[in-house]
Amino acid sequence: MRRVAVITPVCGRHEHLLLQQRALAVGSRRPDHYVVVTMDDPVAGELVARREPPGDAVAVERRPDAPGLPLAAARNAGARRALERGADCLVFLDVDCVPGPETIARYAELARDDSILCGTVSYLPPPPPGGYRLDDLPAMAEPHPARPVPGPGEIVPEADPALFWSLSFATTATAWERIGGFCEEYTGYGGEDTDFALLAAEAGVGIAWLGGAPAYHQHHAVSRPPVEHLDDILRNGALFNRRWGHWPMRGWLEDFARLGLVRHDPRSDGWVRTAAAPRRADPAGMP
Structure with missing residues (x-):
């Protein structure tokens, strides 16, 4: 059986992090390792330490010569810690993403050396009074109109690297090491996802959409355009x-x-x- 690590970069969004933790705790397949990479956020590390069983907090600081959060470096740091702990399947979840009850199991079952698997991500409206309830999320969420929605267990190859996103994806340790991780020259928002997908293509690792591995993106304020x-x-x-x-x-x-x-x-x-x-x-x- 694969040893699965969930890797989540965090800066703020503590309520979002706690709901993600609750979802991981009740899923059909709990991760063997839960690595939370904190970016200038010591409080998040405390929340991880209080989890049962405790997660693994890794701190990544902003580079003084570069503005923006070190998201690419944070994902790489999380992967390094997971690999050190013996994980052979790496699942990356944005802190806003709440996995479905079968999401980790599906990633663990179907992760492959020749493809990065991307589960579907659906967007939630603002939370109701009292916050989100895990059982209600599938009915509340709206699929992204520009991404495929495969059936359960279906794997659909994606030819366009620009459609890859790091909100929710999984790869084997072998594929990750072939790709070499994210380019850490990127800081802040944008660009690093498509760069990673192109690096993967150069390494012979494709992108594919995976059905039955949903994530529900918690609401936060955004601008269009950003x-x-x-x-x-x-x-x-x-x-x-x-x-x-x-x-x-x-x-x-x-x-x-x-x-x-x-x-x-x-x-x-x-x-x-x-x-x-x-x-x-x-x-x-x-x-």
């Missing part, structure tokens, strides 16, 4: 362009341009901010 992440998107987009020769997140960039926040330079295919960055909608900086 203006609070404007500087992160410009910085990480430029890094991605240096590494891969084209810009990611072009839809967001074009939306920013329509708002007068950025302009596109066709000579260099670069994007430049033309207005002051707006106030952040999310003080924690988590996407």
Whole structure:
């Protein structure tokens, strides 16, 4: 039987973290290891230590030379700790994501060396009075309109690396080591997911959607387009362009341009901010 680790980066969102922990505790397959990577958040480490059985907290600090949360570095740190503990299946869950009762079992059963498996992620409305109830989440959540929704146990290959997201995915230790993890030059929001998917493709590891492994994304304030992440998107987009020769997140960039926040330079295919960055909608900086 595989030894499964769940890896979750955290900065704030403590109520979201606690609900994720509750869901993991009642699932049909509990993880063998639960690694919570705290980013400038000692309180989250305390919450993990009080869990029964206790989780494993790993602290990753912001780089002084780079703005934004070190999300890529946090996922890599969590994977290293999980591998040190003997895990051979790595399940990455965003702190906002609540796994369904069969999600960890499905990932553990079907994880493979030639593909990263992505379970479906559905979005929840704001919580009712008293908070979310685990049994109510499937009826409350709406699937993402731009992602496939496979049937239970169905695996659907994905050819477009831009559709990969790190909210909920699983890989074997073998595949992770072939890919080499996330590029830690990315900090803050955007770019690192598609970069990871392209690294996976270069390593011969595909992307696939997995049915029957749902995650329910807890509500938090966001902007459309995500203006609070404007500087992160410009910085990480430029890094991605240096590494891969084209810009990611072009839809967001074009939306920013329509708002007068950025302009596109066709000579260099670069994007430049033309207005002051707006106030952040999310003080924690988590996407």
